[in-house]
Amino acid sequence: MRRVLLIGCGEVGAKHADALTRADGLDLVAVADPSPVAKPPSGVPLVAGWEMALKEYAPDVVVVATPPGSALVAARAAARTGAVVLVEKPATLTPADLRPAEEEDRRIYVAFQPHFAPGLAWLLSQTPTARRAAVRLVCRRDRGYYRDWRTRYATAGGILHQQAIHGLALALRLLPPGPVRSSTAEVRRVRQWGESEDRVTATVLFESGAVLTVEARVDSDEPRSHDVTLHLDGGQELHVRGRNLEIGLGRPHSAPDDRALRLAMYRALPDDAGPLHPCLFPLSELRRTLEVIDHAYRTARTVPEGRTAS
Incomplete structure (x- = not known):
């Protein structure tokens, strides 16, 4: 079972929280957001700061659902801990932020469930x-x-x-x-x-x-x-x-709904074994x-x- 931290619990973060509680092989251990718009799922603790949450919960997977201004910073910090990171688009508005690519960027993937x-x-x-x-x-x-x-x-x-x-x-x-x-x-x-x-x-x-x-x-x-x-x-x-x-x-x-697409996206996240989806x-x-x-x-x-x- 892979431990998951969700950073951000606004409109999009709430959709991730809902899907993550239904994902096989994933355990949503905490939600980090100083001012959540939505309540975390029942039984999932809410932490104000993502820096402390990364240390306290040592997640294997981190999903970042925050605005572009903070998303890339949080995603790179999470990747430096060794976690696999899924960050909501667009992650940043500035192309130069991704050039040259940071070493930790190889552990970060962008959330395009469609x-x-x-x-x-x-x-x-x-x-x-x-x-x-x-x-x-x-x-x-x-x-x-x-x-x-x-x-x-x-x-x-x-x-x-x-x-x-x-x-x-x-x-x-x-x-x-x-x-x-x-x-x-x-x-x-x-x-x-x-x-x-x-x-x-x-x-x-x-x-x-x-x-x-x-x-x-x-x-x-x-x-x-x-x-x-x-x-x-x-x-x-x-x-x-x-x-x-x-x-x-x-x-x-036969088109899948948003939740089914998110679940497929989570299943594709690598665990250092096998080819990249x-x-x-x-x-x-x-x-x-x-x-x-x-x-x-x-x-x-x-x-x-x-x-x-x-």
Whole structure:
């Protein structure tokens, strides 16, 4: 039985707490959060500081579900103890934080549970090359979502960090390696809730010749969806579908729910035996995703309500 410490018990941390109490082979020994939004599961102690919790409980696995400003610091500290660490995306907003990679980073993985959707383990194990990829996100986030740390870009990032990153990270694992050549992006802020945006569109060109397009909006009344279309070498086209990619390459009626995907993600965490699961996302691979997101935002033109692009 592997001992698990959960750092952070907000909206996302509560989902991890629920799933961890149902995970075979894992024992949630404590939750660390000075100001928890949700109560820890019954019988699980709450500790104010994660530094003390790491020493007191000596966990084998640490799940970090805190905002980007503190997530990477906590994850690296946990990894230095020898624990395997799963950190919620985006972990950090700054690509330079991951360059060069720290030694402890090899024990840290990024929490992308939709990557465990049906068919994606097979797809990633085949390592096909996509020359074009399209990421589309449609959902609605209302004012209540943009509170506290989510109100500012510096503490939360934007739609591409918080919402569309699941699809972006998947697409970029399959596009050929290489730096960004150019990008054209547009950010629309209509509702004016803090620094959050309502819609981002972008076309990113890579020096390899690959093309990534993104359309992500969080002000839509359409049915929620987040999907990735991949155009592979040889002309094959694949569609990863779902409210949040969870259908994968499978059938809609058999798509797993969020808890099932989290449980699959926990099962994939390595214990120093056997090959790495193809769906696990190493922290070092996150750097490219953050670089693409950063490039798109830095070159974007902003369109406020009732104004022309500037």
